[in-house]
Amino acid sequence: MNTPEITVKDIASKLRISPSTVSRALNGHEDVSPETKDKVMEMARQLNYSPNHAARSLRTHRTRTLGLVVPEISKHFFSNVLSGIQEYASSLNYSIVISQSLESFSMEQNHLQQLVSARADGILISLSNETNHGEHLRKLLDRDIPIVMFDRVLEDLPVSKVVVDDQKASFQAVEYLIKTGCKRIAFIGGLTGLYVSKEREAGYRQALTMHGLPIDEELIIHCNNLNRSPREEVTKLLQRTNKLDAIFCLNDPIAIEVMQVVKEWNLKIPEDISLIGFTNEPTSYYIEPSLTTVSQPAYEMGKTAVSLLIEQLENPKTFQPSTVVLGTRFIIRNTTRKLL
Amino acid sequence: MNTPEITVKDIASKLRISPSTVSRALNGHEDVSPETKDKVMEMARQLNYSPNHAARSLRTHRTRTLGLVVPEISKHFFSNVLSGIQEYASSLNYSIVISQSLESFSMEQNHLQQLVSARADGILISLSNETNHGEHLRKLLDRDIPIVMFDRVLEDLPVSKVVVDDQKASFQAVEYLIKTGCKRIAFIGGLTGLYVSKEREAGYRQALTMHGLPIDEELIIHCNNLNRSPREEVTKLLQRTNKLDAIFCLNDPIAIEVMQVVKEWNLKIPEDISLIGFTNEPTSYYIEPSLTTVSQPAYEMGKTAVSLLIEQLENPKTFQPSTVVLGTRFIIRNTTRKLL
DNA sequence: CTGAAAGCGCTAACAG
DNA sequence: CTGTTAGCGCTTTCAG
Secondary structure (H helix, E strand, O other): OOOOOOOHHHHHHHHOOOHHHHHHHHOOOOOOOHHHHHHHHHHHHHOOOOOOHHHHHHHHOOOOEEEEEEOOOOOHHHHHHHHHHHHHHHHOOOEEEEEEOOOOHHHHHHHHHHHHHOOOOEEEEOOOOOOOOOHHHHHHHHOOOOEEEEOOOOOOOOOEEEEEOHHHHHHHHHHHHHHOOOOOEEEEEOOOOOHHHHHHHHHHHHHHHHOOOOOOHHHEEEOOOOOOOHHHHHHHHHHHOOOOOEEEEOOHHHHHHHHHHHHHOOOOOOOOOEEEOOEOOHHHHHEOOOOEEEEOOHHHHHHHHHHHHHHHHHOOOOOOOOEEEEOOEEEOOOOOOOOO | OOOOOOOHHHHHHHHOOOHHHHHHHHOOOOOOOHHHHHHHHHHHHHHOOOOOHHHHHHHHOOOOEEEEEEOOOOOHHHHHHHHHHHHHHHHOOOEEEEEEOOOOHHHHHHHHHHHHHOOOOEEEEOOOOOOOOOHHHHHHHHOOOOEEEEOOOOOOOOOEEEEEOHHHHHHHHHHHHHHOOOOOEEEEEOOOOOHHHHHHHHHHHHHHHHOOOOOOHHHEEEOOOOOOOHHHHHHHHHHHOOOOOEEEEOOHHHHHHHHHHHHHOOOOOOOOOEEEOOEOOHHHHHEOOOOEEEEOOHHHHHHHHHHHHHHHHHOOOOOOOOEEEEOOEEEOOOOOOOOO
16 A cells, blocks of 8 residues: 655666766756666656655755735636636646635735745735735745736736736726717726726726816715625615716626616616626626626736746846736627717 | 745754754644743744745655646636635645646646645546546555545545536426426537536436436437537537427536527527526526526535545545535526426 | 765654 | 654765
């Protein structure tokens, strides 16, 4: 039963050479004769040798492990990012250790600490809702652990970032609403602290202003998921105003919830009220009417984030933090009116 | 910049005690005086000590890391399983390293090998479509690496498993169709090799038989995603038969594709054709008409799978492989007719 | 091109 | 209750 571990020593003694030579052969060093190398490789295969990562890490101070912290893995967007991360990392022989902050700052901190202890070579992170500063991340930077942030980033941290131009995309979306004849346009956002919420609100404001429309603070709503649900907020909004042409939502789940309320009020979409979401969840395509939204390149974002991180790990000398802005796609479906 | 690593030795020398005592204190051993323990803890905090996992693993032959292999992380079902796994594992201080087989047997093999090399304490796996035997898993068992399989399992492997009773759930679904007056019921499955596909087909056949309905092999269709899409298959089916009362689909994505075709043929759902899916994806709730389906407890499945694995890791003596069958929930929505 | 020797940081006997 | 010693499996000087 208890198979003893095969080590470089075993290979060495079978071949009557030294462990160091075995190690060199296994790691493809130059200064090893081709025959020796072949013999070592062959013997390793025969013995079903599998290098011990822990021992190697202890020596080299590198684990080839990357830590990932996201708010919630089961969210469509994040699981797609993760998919991109995993595929790319594994193609370069890096492992990914995952953790979820569940939108809690303290969990985010704990997991980060855990990853430090596991000696992850680098960290990929998308911040929790609650996180409004980067002290915990600074501590890692002080320990020389590279970090790459994506989607939910903190601007004033000297690390690489991958984002989409939320403001521009929102501007474009709201501008489209205006061009299709909407004047009274509401914005339903999330926590005010959240980067994407701020950015998207800014794009909304900018579009109104650029088109000479007044900004009515009554139409700008922030719901944190705790005690102010989109459902309630929209209901209140509809009670408050009878003149409303459109609602621009922070994301698709909110838009979908809003859509239900609007339907219950027997308002026609898009004739009475237009609706736009953000993220392009699969449901948005199938829902009736199908939701106009902004698609974010989740998979590509993941891939870009790891590639940035690995680039930094492998060339620490030449590293300079950079911010990659990925393109979004505005997807016009049936919750918005046609352009004239 | 380059912060040197803080070790037990550092704590020891500051406190003028031995490293072993520090180690014992840190690991909560009994035989250490309370005062010493407190001092050690305090000093560890002060120095911002963080234990080196690699070194510990090298000594203890345990990594507190669990390897996960799933077909595709970005699929709703698997990302929810993963979420359950991650949360439970992290609550017990285990880390999860993820990998995706992308439905390829050879990738599954490679990732498993990688996890062996990383000395994962145990493996959680849901098989790829292509996998039809367990030789690669047997090799791990020979190395005494515990495995727990979930959802897509192999029956003849002596490991713990977590599944739902696919056959029973399908039986129930098809029986419901029959009770609502459907007689000619088609089944659209996936690859024939896939465990769930077989089980669900069996449930389908059983329901027909039990209710004295003939089994028409023409109505049983298997599409692998490669060259036979559900869309094509259903189109062919509709061309072939004009008498069709219902279609029972292997999963929701197939059902949703089928629904589109049925709509294009101007057939009314559920009046002309009833439809049932499996898995309960979020889209199924929002699609029009909303899809009758079977909900699988993904999160719970993940949680159960890790808990079985950790149980086995921590009590290897008393371990006996067990199979946990989780309950499904039949969700009646609007693609099926009402019971009389 | 190869070998000997040392040590990464930690824990587990063993001995007191 | 605590210290001493050894060694997990690997890589890396250094010396041939």
